[in-house]
Amino acid sequence: MDKSDHELNRRQFLKSSAIAVGALAAVGAGVGYLQKVTAENRINQKFLRPPGAIDESTFIYGCIKCGLCVQICPIQAIKLAGIKDGLAYGTPYIDVREQACDFSCDSMQCVETCPTAVLYFKQFKDEGEKAIEKYDKTHERNADYNPFPVQILAMKSIVKMGMAEVKKDSCLAFQGKGFKGTPRGSNFKGVNRSPYTGDAKATPVSEKVYDEKICDICVKECPIGETAIVMADNGHGNMVPEVLSGCTGCGVCVMVCPTEEPSIIVEPIKS
Amino acid sequence: MFGKNNKTPLPPKKKEEIPYVKEGIKFKDWKAKNGSGHKWRTIRWTVLIGINLLFVLSFMFDLSLLEGSLSGSRLFGFYLMDPFNSLQMLIISAYSGHIKLLTMNFIIGFATIFIFYFLMGGRTFCSWICPYHFLAEWGEKLHNYLVKKKKIKEHTYNIYLRYVFWVGFLVLAFVTQQLVFEDVNPVGILSRAMIYGPGLVLLWILALITFEIVYSKRFWCRYVCPVGATWSMVGKLSPFGVKFDLDKCAHCLDCQKVCLVPHELWFVEKGKATDKRHDVGSDCTRCGLCIDACPGNALSYTIKGWDKIL
Incomplete structure (x- = not known):
């Protein structure tokens, strides 16, 4: 290769490099713009992140979109967002109305499997170990020794995907109404492990039949129990669901709500 | 340029050193004899x-x-x-x-x-x-x-x-x-x-x-x-690669025609090789198309260092 060839090659390289840098700058500007205009939407996202998700504004950079959490969820509660969600494309979310997270895996495996720790497992691990320590102090290591339930309960209780909110206008209990039948119809595909029926595994919501004088399905199906949601007097003599601070935002209540539009919704955590 | 070393090329092979001449047959027959399959593909x-x-x-x-x-x-x-x-x-x-x-x-x-x-x-x-x-x-x-x-x-x-x-x-x-x-x-x-x-x-x-x-x-x-x-x-110093044996090459350039990264096969051209043996560079995808195509088996998979011992 003679000198002029070298010179020509160098020029070509510099020229195409300049174009490349320009293209990258354009992509950068595009991302920056999207970041700005969608930041508000992302923080006020309509969908929930899986348990243990770090702050939404930083969640997005850490998620490599591998989908391991999607694969490991035994009830397929987690889905990947589509391109219409802009920069959140490919990141996991839970649509609680279709399939809520009912904690029936009993292990937070979606969090544990996340390689980049945007679903942050250590907090759950620590909390679980603390619970076991406490349990050890009050229990002998005999045949009944089983710290597992307290461990998983402790892990579950610090989940904070969001906070449930009852819509008074449409909630049946607020109108003093009861509910009879299957809340979401016989074609609904969602499943949950019902504390009400006491099943060992998650079963389809469509198989469950209720007959309540005052509708309290959300309270009965809540996997967390009385620290999260209870039936309480609303001051007018009606017993209505009341969300307490223990709510994890798992969304089972939203999934089982029998009204056309859910009368209880989960607001994602904004930090 | 970057990938090539600055050694002077070996002199082009003499006619009698070309594989098909050595075997005493025509290029076409030699090519047909060894055939080209799609094994690796x-x-x-x-x-x-x-x-x-x-x-x-x-x-x-x-x-x-x-x-x-x-x-x-x-x-x-x-x-x-x-x-x-x-x-x-x-x-x-x-x-x-x-x-x-x-x-x-x-x-x-x-x-x-x-x-x-x-x-x-x-x-x-x-x-x-x-x-x-x-x-x-x-x-x-x-x-x-x-x-x-x-x-x-x-x-x-x-x-x-x-x-x-x-x-x-x-x-x-x-x-x-x-x-x-x-x-x-x-x-x-x-x-x-x-x-x-x-x-x-x-x-x-x-x-x-x-x-x-x-x-x-x-x-x-x-x-x-x-x-x-x-x-x-990552693959710059990889042991697994494709090696080139100048003695078996007839400079037909069939390998370059099928190669996905032809610049890595610069040494197969007549008078370009600087050594009897060359290892392809790090852009090579080890796809094996050239190995399938070569009528003289001049190109083959190798584990650098090991093939000398074995």
Whole structure:
């Protein structure tokens, strides 16, 4: 290769490099713009992140979109967002109305499997170990020794995907109404492990039949129990669901709500 | 230039040293005698389709064999991480402090894949695993056909352009605090589309492949893809590669015609080789097309250092 060839090659390289840098700058500007205009939407996202998700504004950079959490969820509660969600494309979310997270895996495996720790497992691990320590102090290591339930309960209780909110206008209990039948119809595909029926595994919501004088399905199906949601007097003599601070935002209540539009919704955590 | 050493070439072979002359037959007969099959291509496509199918089936039937997608996966519970994603992630998280939270699985996955592809030759990933490569390989065939029919013109650029993109995407990741590249990465997009179902984002893949067919051959793979560039750097000193034996070569250039990265086979041209033996450089995808094509078996897979002992 003679000198002029070298010179020509160098020029070509510099020229195409300049174009490349320009293209990258354009992509950068595009991302920056999207970041700005969608930041508000992302923080006020309509969908929930899986348990243990770090702050939404930083969640997005850490998620490599591998989908391991999607694969490991035994009830397929987690889905990947589509391109219409802009920069959140490919990141996991839970649509609680279709399939809520009912904690029936009993292990937070979606969090544990996340390689980049945007679903942050250590907090759950620590909390679980603390619970076991406490349990050890009050229990002998005999045949009944089983710290597992307290461990998983402790892990579950610090989940904070969001906070449930009852819509008074449409909630049946607020109108003093009861509910009879299957809340979401016989074609609904969602499943949950019902504390009400006491099943060992998650079963389809469509198989469950209720007959309540005052509708309290959300309270009965809540996997967390009385620290999260209870039936309480609303001051007018009606017993209505009341969300307490223990709510994890798992969304089972939203999934089982029998009204056309859910009368209880989960607001994602904004930090 | 960069890849070539500055040694003076060996003098061109004398006529009697050319393999078919040595055997006393004509070039055509020699070529016909040794034939050219598609052994390695068949094996390679089987592996490529097999691996991607394993991803799909693992999710479809909950098999726990190869979970996740090509940007991050678990093989029998053992983590594997895409290296460019990991690099971006490290850069972003080092700045934001998230690096302290990164899991051991992340480090294991990153290290494992790094060591594996270091041994296997870096860009081996491209031709043996990458689903976009599979599309682009067919795109390249179509492109070559169109060029031959003079329907379109060829546009080439400097292959070192991809290092500009490599640095550029890392800088972008740092500046925007986003895994920007993963949004446009055809490897991840295709992998996810196959496993979790297609989406509108596939239009991007369509645009890319169309551009490659009608404008510039293998544009993404050659000049842009930072994943390939990472593998190329990983594979610089790889033991597994393709070797060239000058004595068996008849300079027919069949290998260059089929090669996906022809600049790596510079030494097969008459009077270019500087040694009796050459090892192909790090851009080689170890696809084996040249091995299939070579009538004189001058090109073969090798493990550098080992073949002398064995």
